[in-house]
Structures are given as structure tokens and as C-alpha cells.
Amino acid sequence: MTALQKKEHNPIAHLSDQDIERLGVELDAIRDQVISTRGSSDAAYIRRVIKVQRGLEMGSRAVLLASRWKPAFVVGTVGLSVSKILENMEIGHNVMHGQWDWMRDPKIHSTTWEWDNASPASLWKHSHNELHHTYTNVLGRDNDLGYGIMRVDEDQRWSPFYLGQPVWNFVNACFFEYGIAAYDLEIGKYFKGKKNKEIFQRDLKKVGVKIRQQMTKDYVVHPLLAAPTGSWKQTLLANYLSNLTRNLWTHSVIMCGHFPEGVETFTRKSIDGETRGEWYLRQMLGSANINGSRAMHIATGNLSYQIEHHLFPDLPSNRYQEIAPQIRDIFNRYGLTYTSGSLPRQVGSAWMKVIRLSLPNHLAAKFAPRPRKAAPVPLRFKTAAPKADAA
Amino acid sequence: MTPPTQEDRVPAWRHHAFRIARAATTPLLPEDYVDLFNPLRSRTHLRGRVVALERETSDAMTVLIRPGRTWRDHRPGQYTRIGVDIDGVRMWRAYSITSGPRTDGCISITVKAITGGTVSTHLVRILRPGQVIQMEQADGEFVLPKVLPAKMLLLTGGSGITPVMGILRHAATDLDDVVLLHSAPRPEDVIFADELRDLAAGGHVRLLQRHTDTDGMLNPAELDALVPDWRDRETFACGPAGMLEALEAHWHEAGLVHQLHSERFRPALTEPGEGGTVYFTGLDRELECDGARPILDVAEDEGVIMPSGCRMGICYGCVLPLREGAVRDLRTGEVTTASPGDGVLIQTCISSAAGRCDLDL
Numbered sequence: 147m148t149a150l151q152k153k154e155h156n157p158i159a160h161l162s163d164q165d166i167e168r169l170g171v172e173l174d175a176i177r178d179q180v181i182s183t184r185g186s187s188d189a190a191y192i193r194r195v196i197k198v199q200r201g202l203e204m205g206s207r208a209v210l211l212a213s214r215w216k217p218a219f220v221v222g223t224v225g226l227s228v229s230k231i232l233e234n235m236e237i238g239h240n241v242m243h244g245q246w247d248w249m250r251d252p253k254i255h256s257t258t259w260e261w262d263n264a265s266p267a268s269l270w271k272h273s274h275n276e277l278h279h280t281y282t283n284v285l286g287r288d289n290d291l292g293y294g295i296m297r298v299d300e301d302q303r304w305s306p307f308y309l310g311q312p313v314w315n316f317v318n319a320c321f322f323e324y325g326i327a328a329y330d331l332e333i334g335k336y337f338k339g340k341k342n343k344e345i346f347q348r349d350l351k352k353v354g355v356k357i358r359q360q361m362t363k364d365y366v367v368h369p370l371l372a373a374p375t376g377s378w379k380q381t382l383l384a385n386y387l388s389n390l391t392r393n394l395w396t397h398s399v400i401m402c403g404h405f406p407e408g409v410e411t412f413t414r415k416s417i418d419g420e421t422r423g424e425w426y427l428r429q430m431l432g433s434a435n436i437n438g439s440r441a442m443h444i445a446t447g448n449l450s451y452q453i454e455h456h457l458f459p460d461l462p463s464n465r466y467q468e469i470a471p472q473i474r475d476i477f478n479r480y481g482l483t484y485t486s487g488s489l490p491r492q493v494g495s496a497w498m499k500v501i502r503l504s505l506p507n508h509l510a511a512k513f514a515p516r517p518r519k520a521a522p523v524p525l526r527f528k529t530a531a532p533k534a535d536a537a
Numbered sequence: 538m539t540p541p542t543q544e545d546r547v548p549a550w551r552h553h554a555f556r557i558a559r560a561a562t563t564p565l566l567p568e569d570y571v572d573l574f575n576p577l578r579s580r581t582h583l584r585g586r587v588v589a590l591e592r593e594t595s596d597a598m599t600v601l602i603r604p605g606r607t608w609r610d611h612r613p614g615q616y617t618r619i620g621v622d623i624d625g626v627r628m629w630r631a632y633s634i635t636s637g638p639r640t641d642g643c644i645s646i647t648v649k650a651i652t653g654g655t656v657s658t659h660l661v662r663i664l665r666p667g668q669v670i671q672m673e674q675a676d677g678e679f680v681l682p683k684v685l686p687a688k689m690l691l692l693t694g695g696s697g698i699t700p701v702m703g704i705l706r707h708a709a710t711d712l713d714d715v716v717l718l719h720s721a722p723r724p725e726d727v728i729f730a731d732e733l734r735d736l737a738a739g740g741h742v743r744l745l746q747r748h749t750d751t752d753g754m755l756n757p758a759e760l761d762a763l764v765p766d767w768r769d770r771e772t773f774a775c776g777p778a779g780m781l782e783a784l785e786a787h788w789h790e791a792g793l794v795h796q797l798h799s800e801r802f803r804p805a806l807t808e809p810g811e812g813g814t815v816y817f818t819g820l821d822r823e824l825e826c827d828g829a830r831p832i833l834d835v836a837e838d839e840g841v842i843m844p845s846g847c848r849m850g851i852c853y854g855c856v857l858p859l860r861e862g863a864v865r866d867l868r869t870g871e872v873t874t875a876s877p878g879d880g881v882l883i884q885t886c887i888s889s890a891a892g893r894c895d896l897d898l
């Protein structure tokens with residue numbers, strides 16, 4: 147895609163400034179409605195998820211103590227993988243967003259949470275919550291657009307380095323947690339001399355400590371505990387496979403958030419003096435959802451409701467499903483396209499883009515996918531004057 | 538998540554075992570898993586289990602609690618802070634410990650439900666035996682001096698009887714001359730009525746009861762008639778704010794404030810006004826903040842280095858604990874208050890001062 151501001155058919159041209167502000171007011175109302183009904187059943191939900199995850203993890207690790215027997219190996223590995231996925235997605239990601247801070251429980255709070263991941267919570271919160279969620283899909287500001295190693299938009303300049311990006315992407319998927327840690331360290335920025343050396347070294351130390359603790363747990367302590375039954379090798383392998391599964395899964399889910407076809411990007415200048423309504427609009431058009439079962443939604447940490455999450459990153463994740471129909475209705479009424487698709491379709495679409503844009507634009511254009519059907523613009527906008535500056 | 542303090546000296550082997558357990562559970566602590574089975578064993582978070590509930594009056598309830606294993610006991614007259622989750626939100630309030638000496642390690646508090654009171658109503662009407670509550674170690678200076686006074690005067694009103702009952706249950710037999718003047722609206726509102734009468738019958742206290750619905754509030758000037766030797770008595774007072782203020786003024790006039798110990802149940806009210814003074818406890822710095830601007834902006838303008846992030850209320854990069862006072866959510870107008878000892882986490886980027894407030898920074 148091309149930055150929305152440079153498109154021939156600007157998908158928001160039919161909206162006036164007042165329309166956009168009205169849209170903002172409607173979204174604020176949905177937010178208020180969720181906040182005013184947040185309560186004990188939400189609190190019970192997150193506590194239940196945490197309980198299930200910890201129980202599953204303990205159970206799986208216990209089973210792995212006997213993992214030289216095949217069935218134990220399989221059961222333990224599957225259980226540990228699911229537990230690690232739950233821990234990172236529905237629990238870690240969302241708690242660190244402050245979605246549960248309103249409970250005032252210091253044990254489930256964005257300021258105290260640490261997750262089962264190579265990247266320390268403090269670094270991740272900065273690069274994810276502050277940068278990515280503030281500058282979502284703004285070219286040159288949001289590093290999530292290709293993580294600095296890939297070109298995922300026609301408006302990102304091509305260089306021969308990107309020919310290899312399908313490979314970079316696959317390698318990144320397999321080692322995703324380390325990719326995240328490297329990304330949160332802002333290594334690229336450091337080597338360009340744009341990051342303070344002391345801060346970088348402090349952060350590097352934090353990451354080093356975190357990785358050491360994570361590795362010691364998964365690849366030393368638990369295999370040693372399984373040694374008495376002669377299961378240390380299998381336990382080590384099970385931990386590796388669980389981390390790998392978690393990496394591949396989270397990488398796929400994250401790719402589906404902003405890379406599939408139909409998601410819009412924005413120019414740097416377009417966010418100067420952005421109003422609240424315009425900020426909401428950017429989140430709506432800059433994210434894509436995944437359709438699927440309840441289990442799939444939980445396994446993605448409800449990031450399958452990426453649009454709802456980006457509109458309201460600090461609302462409890464269990465509520466996104468509930469407000470999704472209202473959000474979809476707003477899209478329809480304002481003539482905007484709600485980008486959504488099944489998991490295989492979105493993963494395929496994201497990968498397709500990574501492969502296609504490894505080529506320079508004139509070659510990539512030859513393989514351009516058919517654009518998704520745009521939402522019909524409701525009649526009431528057709529009579530209105532188009533927005534003067536399409537910014 | 539917070540590493541435990543190494544306050545209890547453990548043998549070396551246990552120390553090593555604990556280190557291995559931590560290495561096996563990182564980034565969590567072993568106790569985060571133990572919590573699944575027994576929340577009372579936590580070393581870092583004191584909790585208690587409700588053992589029994591006993592009704593005292595139509596709106597007062599005694600809650601018998603088994604504290605977690607790190608509970609360090611209390612001195613009679615002290616209070617503990619109790620945390621309960623109400624509509625999913627953790628709320629803390631202080632309650633005086635009313636139990637006497639016990640061999641089973643349990644303690645009790647006695648709560649009077651206040652009309653519209655969030656926590657007191659929850660404790661009296663919703664709480665059930667078996668539930669787990671959050672607690673803090675006992676605290677407070679409303680306790681008997683090491684050397685027991687020869688003559689004492691206890692002045693209580695309403696639920697203010699609670700810390701005094703805690704003291705009497707422990708020490709009534711050791712005290713020689715105690716006058717207890719207790720006020721309550723009506724006879725049926727008197728908490729611990731039977732036990733107080735028994736103490737009087739046993740000669741441990743001289744009990745004076747006042748029913749304010751018919752007799753009106755106690756005027757300190759009446760003391761000369763009711764307890765002629767009140768000037769000679771070490772006095773402990775606990776009750777409504779108005780009563781305590783009147784007593785303090787009276788003792789002050791008599792030049793006897795050193796003999797008056799009083800316990801307040803309510804902090805001076807923070808009327809959420811148009812902004813206020815923000816005090817940063819760590820920096821020891823005060824700032825005037827108006828009611829319309831985020832504390833974050835005002836503080837930064839004044840050169841305070843504040844944690845911050847998106848500056849629009851979504852990233853929680855700016856959260857600071859509010860120790861006392863009130864802030865207003867600029868988005869909703871909702872006011873959040875904290876009483877002394879609280880640590881309500883607030884986002885400074887969307888909160889304005891709504892009265893004086895203490896922030897930890």
C-alpha cells in the first residue's frame with residue numbers, strides 16, 4: 147500500500163472535520179460505557195486466566211519430569227507451549243498495557259509485571275506502548291512497520307538488502323523473543339548514533355540479565371530437575387520446542403495486526419496537530435482483525451481484535467469481543483473499511499506483502515493483490531463537500 | 538515479582554533451595570505458584586482468611602481473621618489495614634483490632650456499616666467466612682503506655698469503642714481505676730453492650746453510658762460533674778470527629794493535652810476543589826497545580842523530571858503512587874482519593890490536582 151495521504155482514492159476524503167470529531171465522540175462513548183461497567187466479573191476473568199496458565203505450566207513441567215516416555219513428552223510439550231502462549235499474549239501483553247491497573251492489585255499491574263520473554267518489561271513497554279501505540283503506522287515514526295529490517299510499504303525506500311527479507315522474516319519468527327529484545331534495545335538507532343550510549347549500555351545489561359535468567363530456567367534448571375528420571379535431554383528439547391512454538395505463534399499474530407493487505411499507512415506530516423478524532427481514525431484504518439473461535443481469540447491475547455485494541459489499548463482484553471459489533475457499525479456508518487479475515491488468510495496476506503515488497507516497487511506492482519472490497523460510502527456523505535485538505 | 542527481604546535468617550540449605558526454586562520460576566517467584574494453593578503463606582503480601590462473622594448490632598459485625606504466616610502480632614489498641622476487592626477494585630481501610638488474648642493466633646476487627654460506605658458495607662453485608670482478604674501489619678500509637686497509668690478515663694463514641702475494647706480485653710484486670718464514658722445514639726446501637734456491662738459488674742470499669750438521641754452529644758464542660766477527677770486521669774478518646782475536636786480543645790484549655798490520647802477514624806476531608814498543592818515526597822518539593830492542567834505538565838514546566846510516555850492516557854508510563862489527597866481525571870471528571878498510607882496509582886498525564894496531594898517521586 148501507499149501512505150493514505152498520497153493515494154489516488156483517499157478512503158477518508160468523504161469525511162469532513164466535523165464528521166471525524168463526531169466519530170471521536172462516538173468512540174469515547176463506547177470507551178466510557180466499558181469503563182463504567184468494568185467490575186468483579188472482569189477481575190475474576192483475568193485471575194482465572196492467570197490461575198489456569200500457572201496451573202497448566204506447573205502441570206506440564208511436572209509431566210516433563212518423566213519425558214523420556216513419549217506420551218509424557220508430547221503432553222508436557224503441548225501444555226508448556228500453550229501456557230507460554232497464554233502467558234505472553236492474554237496475560238503479559240495486556241497487563242503491561244495497563245489493562246488491569248484499575249484493579250489496583252500490585253500483583254497484576256503494569257508497573258510490576260515481568261513476563262516470560264527475553265525482552266525486559268520496562269524496555270518493551272517503552273517501545274511498544276509509547277512508540278508503536280502512539281505513532282501507529284506513521285511512516286518513519288512507527289518502527290513496527292517492518293521492525294527496521296523489512297520493507298512493508300511501497301513508501302519505504304527499497305534497497306537490495308530487502309531482497310532477503312522473506313528470509314529475515316522467517317529467522318525473526320523462529321527467534322522472535324530475541325528479535326523483540328533487540329528491537330526494544332533500539333540497536334539500529336544506537337549504531338546510527340541516535341541513542342544515548344549510557345542508556346543503551348544500561349538497557350543492554352538488563353536484556354543480558356533477563357536472557358540469562360530465562361535460559362537458566364528453561365535450559366538448565368528444569369532439565370536438571372528431570373535428570374533423576376533420565377529425562378534431561380527430552381526436557382531440554384521440550385522447553386526449546388515450546389519457546390519455538392510460542393515464537394512462531396506470536397510472530398504470526400503480530401504480523402496480522404498491521405501487515406495484511408488493506409491496512410493503511412500515514413505520512414509523517416499527517417499527524418501534526420492531530421485531533422483525538424483523527425487519532426482514532428488512524429487507529430481504525432491502521433489495524434486488521436482476525437476472525438476465529440473463542441479459543442483462537444484468547445490464544446492471540448485478543449489481538450485478533452487488533453482494531454478494538456488499538457482504539458482502546460488500556461481496556462480489558464475480554465471486552466474487545468463485546469464492543470466489536472459497535473465498532474463495526476461505526477465503520478459502516480462512516481463508510482470505512484473494517485479489515486478482517488481468517489487466520490490463514492491474514493497470515494498469507496502479510497507474508498505475501500513481505501515477499502512482494504522485497505522487490506522494488508515497479509516489480510512488486512506486477513504482483514499486486516486485488517484490493518479488498520472497500521466499504522460503501524453511505525449516501526449522506528456523498529452530498530457533502532469532500533474534505534478540502536486530505537490530511 | 539518483588540524480591541523478598543531477607544529478614545528471616547534461614548539455614549544455608551534452605552537458602553540454596555530457595556535460589557533454585559527462584560531460578561525455576563523466574564520471572565515470577567515460587568510463592569506466586571504457592572498462592573494458587575495457599576494465599577496465606579506469602580512472604581511478600583500479608584493476607585488473612587475470614588474464619589467467622591459475628592453480628593454485634595444491626596449494622597456492626599465482628600470479623601474473625603486468621604492472618605498469614607508473616608503476621609507479627611499487635612499491641613492492644615492498634616489497627617490493621619484491610620484490603621478487599623469491591624467491584625474488582627482493591628480498597629483499603631483501617632480497622633482497630635478488637636480481639637483479646639487468643640491462643641489460636643486469630644484476630645478480630647469490628648466494623649460498623651456506614652450509610653453509603655463502600656468498604657464498611659462490604660465487610661458487614663457481603664463478606665463471607667472462608668474468603669481471603671489483604672492485610673497489613675498492625676500499626677498505630679493508640680496503645681497503653683509501658684507503665685500502666687493509675688487512673689484512666691476512656692471517652693468513646695459509636696464505633697470508637699473498638700480500639701478501647703481491644704485494650705480492655707487485654708488489660709482490664711491489670712488496671713485499677715478505669716472510667717469508661719461511652720456515647721451511642723440508642724441503647725440498641727451500643728456495640729459490645731453485654732460485655733461492657735459484665736466488665737462493670739465485675740468491678741473492672743466504672744461504666745457511664747450516654748444515649749445521644751435522647752441526651753444529646755457530650756459537652757466536655759459536663760465532665761466536671763460526670764467524672765470530677767478527669768484532670769487526674771490519663772485519657773483515651775476515640776469517636777466522631779466533632780467529639781474529638783471538642784475534647785482536644787477542652788484538654789488544651791486545661792493545659793493537659795499531654796494526658797489526652799485520641800484516635801481518629803477519618804482523615805480531615807479533602808474537599809476536591811479547583812486544583813491544589815502537589816507535594817513530591819521523594820523530592821521534598823511542593824508545586825501549585827491548577828485544576829485544569831495535568832500534574833505531569835505543571836511539574837515538567839517547573840523542571841521536575843517526571844516519568845512519562847504517550848501523554849494521552851494510554852501507556853501508563855507516567856504512573857505515580859498517590860499517598861494522600863485527591864486528583865481529578867481530566868477526561869471524566871472523576872475524583873480519586875487516597876488516605877494516608879494508600880498508594881493509589883494514578884496517571885499524572887490525565888490527572889489534575891483536586892486538593893492537596895502527596896505523590897511518591
Ligand SMILES: Cc1cc2nc3c(=O)[nH]c(=O)nc-3n(C[C@H](O)[C@H](O)[C@H](O)COP(=O)(O)OP(=O)(O)OC[C@H]3O[C@@H](n4cnc5c(N)ncnc54)[C@H](O)[C@@H]3O)c2cc1C
Pocket residue numbers: 616630631632633634646647648649650651652653654655656657658677696699700800801802803804
Ligand atoms: C486508625 C483507624 C481505625 C479505624 N477503626 C475502625 C473500626 O474499628 N471500626 C470501624 O467501623 N471503622 C473504623 N475506622 C474507619 C474505617 O477505616 C472507614 O473509614 C469506615 O469503615 C468507612 O469506610 P467506607 O469505605 O465504608 O466509607 P467511604 O466509602 O470511604 O465513605 C462514605 C461516606 O461516609 C463518610 N465517612 C467515612 N468514614 C466515616 C466514619 N468513620 N463515620 C462517619 N462517616 C464516615 C465519608 O465521608 C463518605 O461521605 C477506622 C479508621 C481509622 C483511620
Ligand code: FES
Pocket residue numbers: 844845846847848849850851852853854855856884885886887
Ligand atoms: S504518559 Fe502515558 S499514560 Fe501518562
